[in-house]
Amino acid sequence: MKIPAQLSTNWENYRFLLKNKPLPIPTSPSNEHLDIAIGRLGENISEALVAASKPKFKTAPIKLPPDIRSKIRHRNKVRRFWQRSRDPALKNELRTISNEIASDIRHLSRARWEKTIEELSPETGTLWRRTSFLKKPFHHILLLKGALGSIAVAPIEKAEVIADSLQKQFKPNTDVENPRFSTRIQRKVQRFLDSPTCMDLEKTSPSEIQGFIKNLKPNKSPGIDLITNRILKNVPTKFIIFIALLFNMLLENCYFPKSWRMAVVIPILKPNSDDSNAQNYRPISLLSSLSKAYEFVILNRLNQHSLARNIIIPEPHGFVTKCSTVTQLLRVTKLVHTGF
Numbered sequence: 001m002k003i004p005a006q007l008s009t010n011w012e013n014y015r016f017l018l019k020n021k022p023l024p025i026p027t028s029p030s031n032e033h034l035d036i037a038i039g040r041l042g043e044n045i046s047e048a049l050v051a052a053s054k055p056k057f058k059t060a061p062i063k064l065p066p067d068i069r070s071k072i073r074h075r076n077k078v079r080r081f082w083q084r085s086r087d088p089a090l091k092n093e094l095r096t097i098s099n100e101i102a103s104d105i106r107h108l109s110r111a112r113w114e115k116t117i118e119e120l121s122p123e124t125g126t127l128w129r130r131t132s133f134l135k136k137p138f139h140h141i142l143l144l145k146g147a148l149g150s151i152a153v154a155p156i157e158k159a160e161v162i163a164d165s166l167q168k169q170f171k172p173n174t175d176v177e178n179p180r181f182s183t184r185i186q187r188k189v190q191r192f193l194d195s196p197t198c199m200d201l202e203k204t205s206p207s208e209i210q211g212f213i214k215n216l217k218p219n220k221s222p223g224i225d226l227i228t229n230r231i232l233k234n235v236p237t238k239f240i241i242f243i244a245l246l247f248n249m250l251l252e253n254c255y256f257p258k259s260w261r262m263a264v265v266i267p268i269l270k271p272n273s274d275d276s277n278a279q280n281y282r283p284i285s286l287l288s289s290l291s292k293a294y295e296f297v298i299l300n301r302l303n304q305h306s307l308a309r310n311i312i313i314p315e316p317h318g319f320v321t322k323c324s325t326v327t328q329l330l331r332v333t334k335l336v337h338t339g340f
Helices: 011-019 031-051 066-085 088-119 126-135 155-169 179-194 206-214 229-233 237-253 289-308 325-338
Strands: 007-009 053-055 264-269 281-286
Touching: 007 031, 011 031, 031 053, 031 237, 031 289, 066 088, 155 264, 155 281, 206 229, 206 237, 206 289, 229 289, 237 289
Parallel strands: none
Antiparallel strands: 007 053, 264 281
16 A cells, blocks of 8 residues: 655554554465565555545645734635626725735745744754755756667656666676686585574564664655654554564574565765766665664674674774774774884
8 A cells, every 4th residue: 555655644543543453473484474474564554554644735834813814804805896896996905905915924924934943953953954954955857868879858767767777887796707716606605505504593572673663763764665764663562572573483584575675766966977877876775664673683683693703803993883983093093102
């Protein structure tokens, strides 16, 4: 079920509706049935959200004060009289009142905007959010140059051109100059994949998943399933328990669901580059929030495994927990000082 782009949701009603929906428990622990259960889980969440929501104004109407509303009523009354009589005096009065109403609404909008600016504060974060919104550039892709000099104008044509460009950029890194080396690498990888897996992983728990969801930023863009972080934050407890059950079954099968491997790719134009060349767009992949939760569970187990066996050497910085590039500079500074 497709979720509308702009919704005003009654979250209490959403939780009530979702709580009354049956859990899509898989009939067997096979990968196919797990994929089906994950698809039904997304459908249940989407159906409850749509049922508890109503379309949202793209631009909320301005609530007018009583004096302007009174002028609007008077203008409508004068318009009705003029439409019946076609009196030039009524026409002039109608034009005068309409200009006054337009001027009053402009002054009202300006006053409300000034009030909004005055209320911005760095302590509450409203100043930085407003600044970020105003500075954020928005770029329309007008046209793209396709293969053999063709021009893509329609959205589907632009999508195909960008897809072809990404397919050329992201392809397997095969060493054509040394096929024997490539064959040996493929053989080792296949041997590793075919080897029996020692399943001593700690099972996940609802509290671990709830903790991850709690720390999610609510305004992040969703993946292909359109389930946002805010939607996950309002999921009832019984669904959190069910998600933990699903994750444990996926871990036991060493399986990553097919629907979670798909992403929504957003093309972002590189700075100071030709916007008609598809190669000048870098892709941003929007993944499912549920897949991020599953990746978080897997990452925790990988970290536990590597720490227990001392696999990661202490030198890497920048991608290891509590080891940033700044700490690497401190380490270099210490080595320099101790060397003299």
